[in-house]
Amino acid sequence: MKRTLPLALAFIFGLIGIAVQIVPALKGFLNTMLDWMAIIGSFALALGVSSLTRHHMTKIRRKHKDMFFSYVTFVTMLFMMIIGLIGYFQPESLYQRLFGNMYNYVRVPLDASMFALLAFFITSAAYRAFRARTWLATVLLVAGVVVMMGRVAFGPFMIFNDITAWLMKVPTTAAMRGLTIGIGLGIVATSIKIVLGIERSYLGGGE
Amino acid sequence: MKTKKIMIILWALLFCLPVAAEERAPLANFELKDTPNNAGEQVEFLFVPAASPEEVPEFLLHIAIGDEPVKERRLVNAGKEIFLPLITGEAGVPVEVRVEAVMDDGSLKNLGTSSLVSRGEWLNMNSMKAFILGLLFIALIIFYVGRAKKGKDLFIRKIPGLEAIDDALGRATEMGRPVFYVPGTSSMADVATLASLNILRPVARQVAKYETPFSVPVKDPIVVSVAQDVVKEAYMAAGRPDLYDDGIAYLASMGQFDYSGAVSGSMMREKPATVFLLGMFYAESLILAETANSVGAIQIAGTDASSQLPFFIAACDYTLIGEELYAASAYMSREPLLLGTLKAQDILKGLLLLLFVTAIIFQLFGIDFVMDTFLKPEW
Amino acid sequence: MKTPWYEKIASVDKKILYVIMFVVVMIPLLAKWTYNPDVMDEVQDIYDEVEEIYAYNLANPDAPMGILFSFDYGPSTSAELDPMMMSVLRHAFLRKIPVVTWVAFVDSIDLGKRITNFIAKEYGAVYGEDFVFMGYPYPMTAAVVAFGSDVRKFLVKDFYGNVSTDLPLLNKIYNYKSIGLIVTVSGTSMPRFWVTYANTLYGKKIATGTTAVSAADFYPFLQTKQMIGMMGGLRGAAEYEKLVYELETELIGTDTEMYMQSVYKQNTVQKWDTKVFTPGYTEEELREHISTRMTARTGMASQAAAHFFVIFLIILANLGYFFKRRAENKR
Numbered sequence: 001m002k003r004t005l006p007l008a009l010a011f012i013f014g015l016i017g018i019a020v021q022i023v024p025a026l027k028g029f030l031n032t033m034l035d036w037m038a039i040i041g042s043f044a045l046a047l048g049v050s051s052l053t054r055h056h057m058t059k060i061r062r063k064h065k066d067m068f069f070s071y072v073t074f075v076t077m078l079f080m081m082i083i084g085l086i087g088y089f090q091p092e093s094l095y096q097r098l099f100g101n102m103y104n105y106v107r108v109p110l111d112a113s114m115f116a117l118l119a120f121f122i123t124s125a126a127y128r129a130f131r132a133r134t135w136l137a138t139v140l141l142v143a144g145v146v147v148m149m150g151r152v153a154f155g156p157f158m159i160f161n162d163i164t165a166w167l168m169k170v171p172t173t174a175a176m177r178g179l180t181i182g183i184g185l186g187i188v189a190t191s192i193k194i195v196l197g198i199e200r201s202y203l204g205g206g207e
Numbered sequence: 208m209k210t211k212k213i214m215i216i217l218w219a220l221l222f223c224l225p226v227a228a229e230e231r232a233p234l235a236n237f238e239l240k241d242t243p244n245n246a247g248e249q250v251e252f253l254f255v256p257a258a259s260p261e262e263v264p265e266f267l268l269h270i271a272i273g274d275e276p277v278k279e280r281r282l283v284n285a286g287k288e289i290f291l292p293l294i295t296g297e298a299g300v301p302v303e304v305r306v307e308a309v310m311d312d313g314s315l316k317n318l319g320t321s322s323l324v325s326r327g328e329w330l331n332m333n334s335m336k337a338f339i340l341g342l343l344f345i346a347l348i349i350f351y352v353g354r355a356k357k358g359k360d361l362f363i364r365k366i367p368g369l370e371a372i373d374d375a376l377g378r379a380t381e382m383g384r385p386v387f388y389v390p391g392t393s394s395m396a397d398v399a400t401l402a403s404l405n406i407l408r409p410v411a412r413q414v415a416k417y418e419t420p421f422s423v424p425v426k427d428p429i430v431v432s433v434a435q436d437v438v439k440e441a442y443m444a445a446g447r448p449d450l451y452d453d454g455i456a457y458l459a460s461m462g463q464f465d466y467s468g469a470v471s472g473s474m475m476r477e478k479p480a481t482v483f484l485l486g487m488f489y490a491e492s493l494i495l496a497e498t499a500n501s502v503g504a505i506q507i508a509g510t511d512a513s514s515q516l517p518f519f520i521a522a523c524d525y526t527l528i529g530e531e532l533y534a535a536s537a538y539m540s541r542e543p544l545l546l547g548t549l550k551a552q553d554i555l556k557g558l559l560l561l562l563f564v565t566a567i568i569f570q571l572f573g574i575d576f577v578m579d580t581f582l583k584p585e586w
Numbered sequence: 587m588k589t590p591w592y593e594k595i596a597s598v599d600k601k602i603l604y605v606i607m608f609v610v611v612m613i614p615l616l617a618k619w620t621y622n623p624d625v626m627d628e629v630q631d632i633y634d635e636v637e638e639i640y641a642y643n644l645a646n647p648d649a650p651m652g653i654l655f656s657f658d659y660g661p662s663t664s665a666e667l668d669p670m671m672m673s674v675l676r677h678a679f680l681r682k683i684p685v686v687t688w689v690a691f692v693d694s695i696d697l698g699k700r701i702t703n704f705i706a707k708e709y710g711a712v713y714g715e716d717f718v719f720m721g722y723p724y725p726m727t728a729a730v731v732a733f734g735s736d737v738r739k740f741l742v743k744d745f746y747g748n749v750s751t752d753l754p755l756l757n758k759i760y761n762y763k764s765i766g767l768i769v770t771v772s773g774t775s776m777p778r779f780w781v782t783y784a785n786t787l788y789g790k791k792i793a794t795g796t797t798a799v800s801a802a803d804f805y806p807f808l809q810t811k812q813m814i815g816m817m818g819g820l821r822g823a824a825e826y827e828k829l830v831y832e833l834e835t836e837l838i839g840t841d842t843e844m845y846m847q848s849v850y851k852q853n854t855v856q857k858w859d860t861k862v863f864t865p866g867y868t869e870e871e872l873r874e875h876i877s878t879r880m881t882a883r884t885g886m887a888s889q890a891a892a893h894f895f896v897i898f899l900i901i902l903a904n905l906g907y908f909f910k911r912r913a914e915n916k917r
Contacts (some may be wrong), residue, residue: 018341022334024246025327041429048428048458051435055457066476111662114464115490119611120604121497121522123896127603128500129521130900131907141900148897151798151821152890154622161624173805176513179529180806182556183511186533187398189552192344194401198352198544201405201536202433203440283757286649290761292735464662490662490773490799501600514800 007197014195052077143167234258234308234316235266239293239323247298247327252291258308260284265309266318273300281309298327336581340555347554352547361546368507368525369538375505376413379480385420386410387479389495390434391486391510392426392466398533399511400430403486404437405536410483411441415450423456424473426466431458467491471498484508484523485532488515496522509535590913595906603899610895614887621824621886628808629825631815632769632793633677639766640681651766652684652759654733656780657698658772660691663797669823669882670795671701671771673830679709680830680837683766684759685717688729690776695722699745703863708875710849713746713862714753721745730783736760746861762788767814771795777804781812795822820889823882831879842879843872 013033020030056070064070080102087096130145132138149157150164193199236255241247256266268280272295282289293302303322307315355361379386388410390403407423414421423438425431434456442451459469471494474482482499484492484506492508492515499506500522508519509527519526527535530552537545566577625633636653643650655675659667678685685706689698702719711717720741723729732740738750738760750756758764768790770780777794784790791814794804798819807813817826838845850865858865867875 018338022331022338023329024244024331025329027246027248044428044432047432048461051428051431051453051458052460055454058452058454066473069472108661110468111462111464112665114468114494115662118490118493119892120607121493123603123607123899124501124600125493125497125518125522126896127598127899127903130903132904133907141904145897145900148893151819152621152886152893153624154890158624161626165626168802168805169809172802173809176802177806179513179516181559182530183513183533185552185556185559186402186511186530188341188344189548190398190402190533192341192348193545193548196345196348198348198548199401199405199536201408201540202401202437288763290735490797514803 003200003203006203007200010194011197014191018195234263234318235306237304237306237318237321239302239304239321241323241326242292244328244331244333247300247325248294248296250293250295250302250323250325252293252304252321253288254282254291254306255288256282256284256286258284260286261311263308263310267307267309267315269305269307271301271303271305273302295325298325300325344551344555347551348548351550351554352544355543355547355550361543361550363534363538363546363549366527366531366534366538368509368527368531369535371505371507371525372410372539373413375481375507376410376417376419378505380417380419382480384480385422385477386414386481386483387470387474387477387499387504388421388423388483389470389486390423390425390430391484391488392463392491393487394427395429395433397487399487400427402533402535403509404430404433406483406485406532406539407434407437408441409539411438412445415442415445415447418447418450420477421455422473422477422479424459424466424470425456426459426461426463428458428461431456463489463491467494470495474498474502474504478502479504482506484510484519485527485535486510488512488519490515493518493522499523590909592906592909592913595902596910607892607895610891611888614891615884618880618884619887620880620883621890622883623821623824623828623886625825625829626822628816628818629822629829632674632767632817633826633829635767635791635793635814636674636677636681636683639683642766643681643683649764650684650758651764652686652755653678654765654768655685655687655702656768656770656772656776657687657689657694657701658691658770658774658776659697660693660773661697663773664697665885666797666820666823667771667773667795668701669820669827669878669885670817671769672705672878673823673826673882674769674771674793674795675702675705676708677826677830677833679705679711679716680833682716684755685711686720686755686759686765687717688720689722690726690772692722695745704875704878707863707865708846708849710858710865712857713859714748715755718753718755719745726779727783730780731787733762733765733784734788746859762790765790767791767793769793769795771817773797773800775800775803777807777813781807785812793817820882820885824886827879827882834879843876846872846875 016026016029016033020026020033052073056073059070060067080099083095083099083102087093087099090096126144130137130141132141146160147164147167150160150162150167153159153161153164190199194202235257238253240251240253242249242251252268252270254266254268256263263284265284266282268282269277270280270293271277272293293304295302301322301324303320305320306318308318310316351361376386388407390407391397391400393400395401411421421438423434425434435453438455439448439451442448459473460466474495475498479499479502482495482504484495484499485508488495488510489512492510492512496506496508496519505525506523507525507527508523509532510516510519511529511532513529516526516528520528534549534552537549562577562581566582569575569577639651639653653674655671655678657671675685675687685702687698687702689695699719699721702717706713706717713719720737721744723741729737729740738756741750743749744753744756750760762784768780768784770777770792772794773796777792777796780792780794785792792807792812793815794807794813795817796804796819798821801816801818801822804813804816804818808816817823834842847867850867
């Protein structure tokens, strides 16, 4: 039962998903399903918070060596939650401004900094990966250098600009198309496997 | 016989009378049409003004839909054709539109009426091609699954990334360091996430068998509960339910870069020996891969996000490219059912490629038939 | 035994690389160097399309074509994408092309509003007549389809709560027939969505601005003409910025500061809605308006330096690798 019911549900809703695409009369049901998804999604939020809380509570209880970070998580989470809630009920108040400022001047810059780290990571990844180990790796190396030059080319280097344009428009586009077709079929195959109950690992077990 | 013919001609003339009575050059042409491929919830009104804006600055529409009161709508004559969808809500609703021209002196002139009953279609012909392809796919799957069950050996080429999983897990055990598994940063609606969770199971089973510490940081709350189930079942299947803990799969954070921050942080502190990055990734891919590299972990990555593949290929030890991710569960389990689908997928891909090449060759000769019939998105 | 140099190169500490990278990125930014890019075809195509709309509007002043701008990006990619949006918006306002803007995500509302008004203010554009901001239409698919018939039916009010049918601009531009171009700027797969709906269904021209990382994803659409042009990454932004800068110099001269101030000095009539922006500038605001005309090109100088540094590193690493292998072979 524990296995059959989820499989049956996956089958039924999978078929409905296909049916709403080809039978116009069922379009209304699609909206109902989307509403359900929104409702389930909001429950998931509670699930998420509870998972996060439990994970960090366990760390603190077991006196894990990194439990300091769990405290940081709790304090910041509660802080934002409380000022956000008070701010919601008292618009134009100090709390709302505090919340806005915390978001704009703490969270957004932190986000941007994480994103900006990419510049550093790309340096070390390129330093390590672009080595002429085999002839294929050499092709990658040369293409990489040409594109990098082409992107910032000026004056006498302008030839790289044209080669880059060609590299992006012809070989890259061709490879991307091939990948996209393969991925598209893979997605269809996996979906059909799930609907037909052939693939059941995501349910936890195969047997 | 002769009288019958005369009768027919007379009838026809009778129908032509109102047309003949109208002015030669109409001020506007309009028509109510049934919207194709819907359930009758909408009809279309196509309006083409023929008179110049100076002559008729505006048109007045009286729209009657079913039992609703008649609505009036003014259309400014900009000389452009106007396409107006009218919402009927369901099939079988009578719709009538009466058009009047507002002349430059303000007087109204009746241009006639167009009416129709909204009609629903059983099938959306626009999706038929995809549907038929789907049916063909299912037929192929059934055929190859049958063959696989009969014991026919189905060949799959070696996928190095998947071959390396056992060694990578063994290495973590030898070093006594944990294994991290990141199932992508997308939601359950992404098929890549499902594909990743399918690989999580055998990995978790092996980890449980080796008694290696395991951590599955997740970004989406629904994925958390599914991942917890998968890991739990895998630990039970490995006979080590005692090692299982709900904290193995946990929600690290729901924001893109907070998540990468949280996961990179735990990698720096816990120094995993093996890191799996499988599923859908966005800009955070390189942050995770490089951090894993800097703590000396073996990284096995895989994604169908084509723009993130280059980063994984540059930074990781093994990368599953695109559809290899989807093939992984069949490859690892060697179950005939899954292998059969994989084979069916390959055959379908072959057929599609054949179709593409045929279409291209025909087009070279100036024949569009194959391209138009099979490869245009609409039917 | 002393470690040979090539061994040292192969095992350079990452932290050293990171510090040098930081310096390399910062110097051009602090020194305000600018990079003068050559304009690629895919960027020039967008520019030409906007110019064509301008020519069309000159010929048809009563039934002009507008441009729909969709802010399909959030704050995390705004450093790379803001300059693109700003440049194309400037181009449209310079040419007095009607502008409709909206955003695709909740957290972009503020960003979309701010940038639309920021650029509109520079040219003294009047809200409701020259431009409108429709906020965040939800669901997006429905809004895009609604533009096929009459968007005022779907978006009954604009972002500021004005009734759509009261806005003069929306009475001229309310469906795809009067939209000459759709500009989608995004770090996500939204441009693909626009191709599916606005291009495939309604045959609309799509111009895309995207992050350098995602650019490769959209090249196939350029080739099939499903997109008329693309600005890829900061480089694409710098190219468009340069084109608009040249046009601006041609139309209003080099003293942009003077021009911007004069817009609000001549007119005593209160035609600007203070809810949208306050007419006139403070010193600080002026500086901001001027500096955003260079953002992408200054950023590109820094990016160029970073690229050259990475190329240098790759060569260095390969030299190290080559000599190390030779030494190993000798042994």
